Amino acid sequence: MLRLLLPLLLLISNVERSRSAVVDSLPGFPEDLPFKLETATQYVGVGELEQVQLFYYFIESERSPKDDPLLVWLNGGPGCSSLSGLLYEIGPLQFDFSSSSGTKAILKYNPYSWTKVGNIIFLDAPVGTGFSYATASMAYNISDTSSAAQTYEFLRKWLMSHPNFLANPLYITGDSYSGVVIPIIVKEIYDGIEAGHQPQMNLVGYTLGNPVTCDEKDKSFRIPYANKMALVSDELYETTKMDCNGDFQNIDPTNGACLVDLEMVSLCLEKIYLSQILEPSCNVITPNHTRLKWSRSILEESTIDVVLMPQQSSRPWCRPYNYIFSYIWANDKNVQEALHVREGTKQEWNRCNSTLSYTKDVLNAVVYHEYLSDKALRALVYSGDHDISVPYISTLDWIRSLNLTLEGPWSPWFVEGQIAGYSILYSKNSKYDLTFTMIKGDTAPEYKPKQCLAMVDRWFSYYPL
Incomplete structure (x- = not known):
């Protein structure tokens, strides 16, 4: 009996050492934050001897924290910070580009944040991403499967310290390369539930945006x-x-x-x-x-360090130039102090860390989707129809390979009377359902925030898109 209790007692002990703090204001935002933002003052330690220290941003739902779903958000890369997702995609803050200039980064409120309909944990994972770090050099050696295991451990510890969110419907969400890791995490959680691991999570499903599944x-x-x-x-x-x-x-x-x-x-x-x-x-x-x-x-999608690019007034506008302000803002010592970033742990914040010691040990994540399609889960997969990086036809190809039952025709869905995209619904054994939707015009949700908020609001509420 004692042998069975030891892992839980250790987990509880580790959770008690974790502390979080509410952030009331942030440099660059002109007033107190109109939402509840929490960051980890002592991070969340995972892995062997807790050598991996994961940083996160938690923002409560602006509607009903008690009733709305709990989302874990991961950005891609691998190695792209979830702060990018918070500031450029689905979070309640974004840069005011008309007011920002030079070394001055100004923030404004995002009216299309997914925190309108859900509680969101923005997690810097894998280790080496954003403000997450390791206390031993060997702990930086990470892979798809080990990163998924560490995220699962993080979530267990986070929920132990936030038991008021245990009953909320849980969704694992993200985009780009996280499309490989998320189904692995969902399997870890589902297997843990069946094995009786504590705490018991209310896992409902997952969402994937423009997801890498099989890179090649x-x-x-x-x-x-x-x-x-x-x-x-x-x-x-x-x-x-x-x-x-x-x-x-x-x-x-x-x-x-x-x-x-x-x-x-x-x-x-x-x-x-x-x-x-x-x-x-x-x-x-x-x-x-x-x-x-x-x-x-x-x-291949080449990457550039926009911070080091020459500032030429004659150059054409390019979207990556918008990312300059995230480097300026996140590397400001006043910002890091406000976010409770542990001093001395990171030399410099990077939006995407291309130097990770990362092994891609899952070359095709479809096998995980096949496993999950036999479970009582929901999935939402969305793609922008102007994204060639992960083409929607590739995503549709692996979805069709799952041999699911088609529940209806390819149909348009609308926002404010205009076609926002097209969707199709699949199911299996009356337990599993997968909605695929294509966002018309651009990749999402950075490019189509209003449409994407409407999409997830309807989907989380079990309404047709």
């Missing part, structure tokens, strides 16, 4: 997507598909016809901004050579 397969759909969006002609696409035997990832270097076709595809796609094909590309383009060589980099 998602990228292979970029060229078919480009053809659908008239970025690559029908003639070039059909020739390339035939010459390359339908494989755009594993290129045979001796297949000259395929290589020539892909060079032409490169010309069509090299200056496209992958996250939103209608917006300007900020990628640094090397001078043209006499013959363009095919490179798989055309299927």
